[in-house]
Structure formats: structure tokens, C-alpha cells
Amino acid sequence: MEKHITGVAYVLGANIDTDQIIPAENLVYSLSDAEESKKYGHFALSGVPFDKAGLPDGQIPFIDGENTESEFTIIIAGSNFGCGSSREHAPFALEKAGIKAIIAESYARIFYRNAVDGGFVVPLESESRLVSEIRTGDQVELNFEASTLENKRTGKTYSLNSPGTVLPIIEAGGLFNYARNEGMI
Amino acid sequence: MGMTITEKIMAKSSGKDKVSPGESVWLNVDVLMTHDVCGPPMMKIWQNEFGTNAKIWDKDKFVVFPDHYIFTANVHANRNVQILRDFAEKYNLPNYYDVGTERYKGVCHIALAEEGFNIPGTVLFGTDSHTCTSGAFGVFATGVGNTDAAFILGTGKIWEKIPESIKFTFEGKLPDYLTAKDLILQILGDITTDGGTYRALEFDGNAVMALDMNERMTLCNMAIEAGAMNGIIAADETTEAFLNSIGKESQEKFQSDANANYYQKYKYNTAEIEPLVAKPHSPDNRDTVRNMKGEKLTKCYIGSCTGGKINDFVSAAKILIGKEVKVPTFIVPASTNTAKQLEIETYKGISIKEILEGAGCVIAQSSCAACLGGPDDTFGRAVDRDVVISTTNRNFPGRMGSKQSEVYLASPLTVAASAVSGVITDPRDYLV
Numbered sequence A: 001m002e003k004h005i006t007g008v009a010y011v012l013g014a015n016i017d018t019d020q021i022i023p024a025e026n027l028v029y030s031l032s033d034a035e036e037s038k039k040y041g042h043f044a045l046s047g048v049p050f051d052k053a054g055l056p057d058g059q060i061p062f063i064d065g066e067n068t069e070s071e072f073t074i075i076i077a078g079s080n081f082g083c084g085s086s087r088e089h090a091p092f093a094l095e096k097a098g099i100k101a102i103i104a105e106s107y108a109r110i111f112y113r114n115a116v117d118g119g120f121v122v123p124l125e126s127e128s129r130l131v132s133e134i135r136t137g138d139q140v141e142l143n144f145e146a147s148t149l150e151n152k153r154t155g156k157t158y159s160l161n162s163p164g165t166v167l168p169i170i171e172a173g174g175l176f177n178y179a180r181n182e183g184m185i
Numbered sequence B: 001m002g003m004t005i006t007e008k009i010m011a012k013s014s015g016k017d018k019v020s021p022g023e024s025v026w027l028n029v030d031v032l033m034t035h036d037v038c039g040p041p042m043m044k045i046w047q048n049e050f051g052t053n054a055k056i057w058d059k060d061k062f063v064v065f066p067d068h069y070i071f072t073a074n075v076h077a078n079r080n081v082q083i084l085r086d087f088a089e090k091y092n093l094p095n096y097y098d099v100g101t102e103r104y105k106g107v108c109h110i111a112l113a114e115e116g117f118n119i120p121g122t123v124l125f126g127t128d129s130h131t132c133t134s135g136a137f138g139v140f141a142t143g144v145g146n147t148d149a150a151f152i153l154g155t156g157k158i159w160e161k162i163p164e165s166i167k168f169t170f171e172g173k174l175p176d177y178l179t180a181k182d183l184i185l186q187i188l189g190d191i192t193t194d195g196g197t198y199r200a201l202e203f204d205g206n207a208v209m210a211l212d213m214n215e216r217m218t219l220c221n222m223a224i225e226a227g228a229m230n231g232i233i234a235a236d237e238t239t240e241a242f243l244n245s246i247g248k249e250s251q252e253k254f255q256s257d258a259n260a261n262y263y264q265k266y267k268y269n270t271a272e273i274e275p276l277v278a279k280p281h282s283p284d285n286r287d288t289v290r291n292m293k294g295e296k297l298t299k300c301y302i303g304s305c306t307g308g309k310i311n312d313f314v315s316a317a318k319i320l321i322g323k324e325v326k327v328p329t330f331i332v333p334a335s336t337n338t339a340k341q342l343e344i345e346t347y348k349g350i351s352i353k354e355i356l357e358g359a360g361c362v363i364a365q366s367s368c369a370a371c372l373g374g375p376d377d378t379f380g381r382a383v384d385r386d387v388v389i390s391t392t393n394r395n396f397p398g399r400m401g402s403k404q405s406e407v408y409l410a411s412p413l414t415v416a417a418s419a420v421s422g423v424i425t426d427p428r429d430y431l432v
Helices: A024-028 A038-043 A089-096 A109-117 A164-172 A175-181 B005-013 B039-050 B075-090 B108-114 B129-137 B146-155 B180-191 B213-226 B237-245 B310-320 B336-344 B352-358 B412-421
Strands: A004-011 A074-077 A101-104 A122-125 A139-143 A148-151 A157-159 B024-028 B031-035 B062-065 B123-126 B140-143 B157-161 B164-171 B199-204 B230-232 B264-269 B276-278 B286-288 B299-303 B329-332 B387-390 B406-410
Touching: A024 A038, A024 B075, A038 A089, A074 A139, A089 A109, A109 A122, A109 A164, A109 B146, A164 A175, A175 B146, B005 B024, B005 B123, B005 B140, B005 B199, B005 B230, B031 B039, B031 B108, B031 B146, B039 B075, B039 B146, B062 B075, B062 B108, B108 B123, B108 B129, B108 B213, B108 B336, B123 B129, B123 B146, B129 B140, B129 B213, B129 B230, B129 B237, B140 B230, B146 B157, B164 B180, B180 B213, B180 B264, B180 B276, B180 B286, B180 B406, B199 B213, B213 B230, B213 B237, B213 B310, B299 B310, B299 B412, B310 B336, B310 B352, B310 B412, B336 B352, B387 B412, B406 B412
Parallel strands: A004 A074, A074 A101, A101 A122, B031 B062, B031 B123, B123 B140, B164 B199, B164 B264, B199 B230, B299 B329, B299 B387, B387 B406
Antiparallel strands: A004 A139, A139 A148, A148 A157, B024 B157, B276 B286, B276 B406
């Protein structure tokens, strides 16, 4: 995995549930067909109420028009990101849309597992509340080794929590790679 | 220090004498369940990762229920059911319950119970967040995604962190105006949508142990709405009687030790609890029905794994008997067995089905239907600025369809009382 990720931030509030990440009516599309699965990128975060899409001001579309990828590559969010359903389509949709990492105050268990075990996006926890520190559109740099996030606009650096016991799975790029490395399968 | 039920089951499943919260273990899985939304991508991952010689670890332990997007013209949704059908045929799966056949069951969590897959003391994983429903049987049951499920399908194993437990004790007789739905809404308001994250919710007390299996399932079902890993109730004579009625029996009935450690303990007296709603747009946005009285509605909905079991319809019938609904009221029996029970069970000598139809409710075939919105032609789906009161489990923005809609979650008693008056109404106004 990449040790440094630089990107443009998209800021969301707390309790972003899986229906906001990928509304349920879209779950009918194939995740394995290269062309059809782009729809997941197109519909990623389409369930977020528009006034809360891209904080602090809101009303910033995550995906422009008919695009299937976003200009934003790092999500900054509040607590309990990914609560709700078990749909792995959620971290998949974010990866399809071009998201490289998520930095939230906390995660719902199944979303976190899916993001890590499926190797879709790196979910990291911030030590402090970043939603009021970072604005949608800010350039940010994630330093995975130092566990820090820098806001290039303000020059401020923030500490992130270590992923702890799941770090080897993140580094392997997912559960299957990890299990193969360990000789489990 | 003793262990909780959850810790005891996980210790047994991971081959250890003792486990402690925070510890990661590899569990041996007893049942893996999937459905039409997550089954197809899960099966694809399994095939890709294990290659052409991919083997299912134990076919008897793999259960597939198409249930989410069933009665729809959506070609992609129908294609997903076809993928399940083809997979079941190719691998000769014994536990596949196909749409359009006598075997079709409806919503997976209720079907798991009815088909005897919830065996106390075992470990059950499913590709659905409401898999925690099976905890009502003293099962460690939790939801996972497609990758984790594909891993289980090939190996029978999965890693899990031992959760801390929170204990909720309800004492007293449950008043006739309350159901298990009110109890879980009470809890959600108290601990919020992430108060249970990575934790087990354990329910006990004489009010809980007096509940039948359907009501116990309602309680465990919404553990996920607090972010919990699982919900659990110790198996007892009620559990055993249910199992015996379908020709099954317990493996091992675990009880939490008196000196087990809990992260938190909550105690409730049922006499002090009022009929509750969760207001838009979160299951923890609790208020009393009385405070919301008079809120105008455009739709009422009784269905889903949470609120579409026979007990839910019997509760609704107690209020709907001899009355007429003022707003469109949609009924979705969770399982095909529930649909049959609607014709058999009676209240005051009239079948539940007759009471519901007599009141002007529309009854659909069993499936998840509008609980999660679904394709445009889904029965009961929220459209435009609908204001819905529903017995389902989530009311996040857009959950039942339209992003502009507003959804109140409540018990079947409250939904029925509200249907009759067209505005949010306390069931005590009708229960005399």
C-alpha cells in the first residue's frame, strides 16, 4: 500500500450510513463487470442530503454530472461512518469513485471490516474532530507511517490512531492476501 | 472473572477455555447465510480467490435465501436471483429456497428461525446487518460483508474481536400497549446509534424472558441500530419449545456467569416505559408517541424482519379490528409462513388477514420490500415527500426510498393506531 497519499478532501458529518454512501436501489448492479460496476462510482455518496454534501457549506456534488469518478480522493468524516447495512458495495463504491482513504472519528464495525478485509479503501481514525478543521476542497496529505494528516491549506498536522491488530491485513491489501501470506489458505 | 454468553460461545467456537474483550480470535462458523443482494458478489469473490477448484467448506451449513428484491421488473435484480439459482444448481446446495417455488421463504432472518438454523450455543454469520436477529436463540450471530463471507464459504473460519457486553435488564409485566419494539427504541435512545459499536447487547430480566421467540427476535434485530456486533438472549424453555416444535434441539444453552464483566448495565421497569417512536432521520432519535401525537402521515407500513412477524400483525389487528385506515397502509408478511399464519391466527374469532383487509390494508407477498427502498416498483416504497410511520428498523435519509421522505419507526400497535387516525397516535387511545 501507499505510504503517502495526497489528495483533495471531501468533508462529511457524523452517522453517514450505507444508504447515503450507496442508496439501496443501486445494489442490483454487478460489482465484477468492468463497465457496469462504474455505476457504483457514479452513485457513490448520492444519498447524502445535498445541504450536508461537502461541509462546511454543503451543496457540493461528490460526483459531477455523469462522471463515474470524483475529483475528491480523501474523505474526512465525523463519528460512526458507514453505519447501517452490511453492504460491501459501500466501500467498493467509494473505491470506484476514486477514494483512497477515509479519516473519520469512528466507524461502524461492518463497514470497517469490509473496507479492510476487501482492501477497498484505508479507513483511519482521527484522534480529534477534523470536520471543523478541514474544508471540502482542501489539499491534504496522509502520512501512513507517521500516522498523521496534514492540511496543506492551513499547514496544520493532525495525529491519527494506529489501526492496531488489523494493520497486517491493511498492509497485505485485504483478508485473502493476508491469509495467503500467513499460509492459512 | 466469569464470562458472558457471548464470550462463552466465542471461546467454544475458537477452541479456547477463556476469552476476554479486545482479543482477536478465529471462529469456526456453524452457519453462513446470504441473500440476493450480497450473494452474487460474495460467490464471485469466492470463485476468484479460491480458483477453479474452489470448494464450499460445508454445504449443509450454507443457507441462501433470495428475499430482498424479489417482486420487481428490474432486470438487474432478477439477474441476481438467477445467479443464486445457477450457483445453487451448480454446487447442488441443499439449503437454497428459490423464488416461485413452494420452498420460497421470504425474509432471511425469520426464515433462518423457521427452518431451524438458529441453534443455541452456535455461531452464525450472514451477509446482512440484521443477522443479529438470530441472537434471540442464544446464538452468536452477526453480519459481515461479501469478502468475509467468501472467506467463510471457503474455509469455515473468520476472525473476530471479542466484544465487551452491555446488559439490559427489563423487569415487570409488559403492558398491553408496549411491544419489544418499544423496548429496543428505548435502548437506542439511551445509547445512540454508536453506543454498541464493537459490543454485544445482552437482554434479560423477567419482561424479556416472558417474550415469545418472535418478540425476542425484534429485540435482537435492532442491536445493529446501536452499532452492536450482536444482540443475545439466553436460551430457555421458550427457546427449547420453539425448537422442538420444528424438530430441532439446543446444542448448548449458555448462561452468563454471575461474576461476568459488563461494560455497562442498564435496568428498566416496563411500567415506566411509554410507546415510543424514532423520529426522522435516525433510529436513536427517540420521542414518546404522545409528544408526536397529531403528526400528519401519508403512509403506514407494517413489515420486515423487525416488524412483519405474526405477532406484529396480531398486535396491529387488535387495533384495526372493525376500523378503517385513513392513509394507505401496506402489509408485508416477513415470511411465507407468516403469510399462512395470517389466515390461521384469529382475534375475536376473525382471521388476522380478514381484519387487516377489512380495515383497508393492502397485503403483499413476503420479501424485504420497502424496508430498504429497493427498485422503483417496490411495494410500499416511500416517494417524494411521503411521511411514513413504519414497523421497520431504519429511518436514515432515503432508507425507504425517496430522500425527501420522512420515516418514523414505531411498534405495530402505534402504526395501527396511527393508520386508523391518519396522524401519529398513541395505541392507548384505541386499546380499551
